[in-house]
Amino acid sequence: MTIIKKILSLLFLFVLFIGVVACNKDVAKEANIEKFVRDYSMERYNVKNPSNPPTSDEIANNVKEYLSKDEYDTQIANRYYSIPSMVAKEINKSIEVQDLNLEEKIKNDDSTIVYKYTLKFKLYDEKSSEVYDKEGELTISTKDNQLKITRDFSRGVEIDGLDGGL
Known part of the structure; x- marks a missing residue:
């Protein structure tokens, strides 16, 4: 009887360990996705010197690694x-990304995830x-453990003192 209890205890500990590892992988994956989107946003929007801003080609080159070819x-x-x-x-004025809030909306069968975001x-x-x-809203492909943004959609933000938006 004690051998069965020991086996069951070991089995329980093994299952518990696997659950913790799987949970930590999900948390790490979410943290990686948030960092990935934050880095992309900073490359796309940050302008340190408004009198000598980066060219569109420079910005395009900086964000290319984050995007699928189609996007x-x-x-x-x-x-x-x-x-x-x-x-x-x-x-x-200079532009600086301050904060990012990501909210997962849909996990698709094609290894993409749709997120709603608010960028400050x-x-x-x-x-x-x-x-x-x-x-x-953006869609991120997680295929082969490689992150790529396959769609990024947002509405312009009206900026004080500007005829138009960002």
């Missing part, structure tokens, strides 16, 4: 990379600073 081509065609530099230059960014100069929220 990269779509963003190039829609001139997404010229917008942060134009905004910074027009209002003469600050427009600032030596005289003033304002924080804006930009909401959107």
